[in-house]
Amino acid sequence: MNEPIEFYRHALPKSTAAAVEAVIASPFLTSGSVCKRVEGMLCEFFGASHAFLTSSWTNGAIAALLALDIGPGDEVIVPAQTFIATANVVELVGATPIFVDVDPHTLLMSAEAAAGAVTERTRAVIPVHLYGQMCDIAGLRKALGPSRGIAIIEDAAHAFESSRDGELPGSHSDVAIFSFYATKNVTCGEGGAIITNRADLAQRMHSTRLHGMSKGAADRFQGGRYNHWDMTLLGTKANLPDLLAALLPDQIGSIRERLPERQAMANRYRDAFRGLPVRLPELLPGCSTAEHLFPIHVPPAQRDWAISKLNAGGINVTVNYRSVPDTSYYREKYGFRPEQFPVSYEWGEGEITLPLYERLTADEQERVIAAVRNLADEIAFREDKSAAITGAR
Numbered sequence: 121m122n123e124p125i126e127f128y129r130h131a132l133p134k135s136t137a138a139a140v141e142a143v144i145a146s147p148f149l150t151s152g153s154v155c156k157r158v159e160g161m162l163c164e165f166f167g168a169s170h171a172f173l174t175s176s177w178t179n180g181a182i183a184a185l186l187a188l189d190i191g192p193g194d195e196v197i198v199p200a201q202t203f204i205a206t207a208n209v210v211e212l213v214g215a216t217p218i219f220v221d222v223d224p225h226t227l228l229m230s231a232e233a234a235a236g237a238v239t240e241r242t243r244a245v246i247p248v249h250l251y252g253q254m255c256d257i258a259g260l261r262k263a264l265g266p267s268r269g270i271a272i273i274e275d276a277a278h279a280f281e282s283s284r285d286g287e288l289p290g291s292h293s294d295v296a297i298f299s300f301y302a303t304k305n306v307t308c309g310e311g312g313a314i315i316t317n318r319a320d321l322a323q324r325m326h327s328t329r330l331h332g333m334s335k336g337a338a339d340r341f342q343g344g345r346y347n348h349w350d351m352t353l354l355g356t357k358a359n360l361p362d363l364l365a366a367l368l369p370d371q372i373g374s375i376r377e378r379l380p381e382r383q384a385m386a387n388r389y390r391d392a393f394r395g396l397p398v399r400l401p402e403l404l405p406g407c408s409t410a411e412h413l414f415p416i417h418v419p420p421a422q423r424d425w426a427i428s429k430l431n432a433g434g435i436n437v438t439v440n441y442r443s444v445p446d447t448s449y450y451r452e453k454y455g456f457r458p459e460q461f462p463v464s465y466e467w468g469e470g471e472i473t474l475p476l477y478e479r480l481t482a483d484e485q486e487r488v489i490a491a492v493r494n495l496a497d498e499i500a501f502r503e504d505k506s507a508a509i510t511g512a513r
């Protein structure tokens with residue numbers, strides 16, 4: 121049998137090792153000059169006025185929610201089709217996630233659907249740029265109305281190098297949050313970043329990211345002497361160590377020039393699957409997607425069988441994602457039923473994510489394509505057979 125094809129392999133450049141060694145040779149391993157430098161790169165990359173590196177998307181989002189003073193009694197609108205973390209952070213600060221179903225063509229939360237879920241308790245909306253295609257944040261801002269004081273927190277975990285109508289994440293929101301988790305397009309194993317153009321929020325997040333302290337470790341020793349700090353609001357521990365931040369500059373510096381290759385790889389899949397009985401999310405004009413993941417959708421009754429067929433052929437795949445309100449925690453806590461979020465549920469029951477990463481070779485991608493084509497033939501056959509059985513009943 122052929123070598124198995126991994127779901128993901130990182131593509132850290134060789135120069136990374138030297139950057140990590142330089143941190144090891146420095147006195148402190150945690151947040152310091154490397155983080156400052158990367159935060160500067162992020163401000164420049166996104167045209168944002170403030171950036172903070174965090175230990176994960178999740179911890180960054182908690183720091184942002186604390187800075188916005190969102191907690192018990194407050195509602196935060198989230199899409200039903202996303203990774204669980206998007207909703208979990210709302211639960212973790214004691215607020216209530218309000219799920220809305222996604223658009224059946226793009227799987228994104230629409231501005232209208234989000235605006236339709238607003239109540240007098242709504243404090244924020246977390247749109248998710250699922251798989252890399254960006255939601256309409258300018259439209260969402262307009263739909264929410266300027267006077268309502270509802271914050272927009274972009275979940276840009278899939279969208280580091282994405283744009284929509286030429287605009288980048290963070291352009292129309294209060295905060296945009298990125299993830300540098302192990303499988304993301306830019307990665308340091310575990311990590312994340314928050315960007316904002318709001319000076320008031322930046323000041324608060326500076327502190328909610330670090331216990332609520334008024335000064336970080338580097339600031340406490342500024343000017344060659346010890347400087348006292350205070351705590352004025354409750355924070356979490358979400359800063360990123362320099363040791364991990366050192367993995368980022370070379371990746372950030374080259375990510376835009378690497379994007380066309382990733383997009384070409386995704387388009388090779390799209391071309392190969394045209395006409396097959398597998399569904400793909402629709403791409404919108406004006407969107408340049410980071411192609412973070414390549415999802416396909418098969419009839420839900422065939423999904424687990426399809427995964428085992430792919431696995432048997434040495435192809436590692438994942439599911440991104442089962443509908444969040446259909447996980448046991450949310451179902452049991454809120455009594456959700458699948459038919460409340462039918463699009464998200466149906467997508468989540470039939471979704472399979474194929475390998476898509478820079479180090480995937482052309483031969484490996486051909487093997488994946490061939491396997492999906494075979495699968496498609498068998499799916500068509502199995503669907504006919506089950507239809508015949510149902511019809512005979």
Ligand SMILES: *Cc1c(COP(=O)(O)O)cnc(C)c1O
Nearest residue numbers: 176177178203205277299300301
């Ligand atoms: C990966 C991911 C997160 C969580 O990121 P972490 O850095 O692991 O906390 C949140 N939202 C989405 C859409 C993700 O894919």
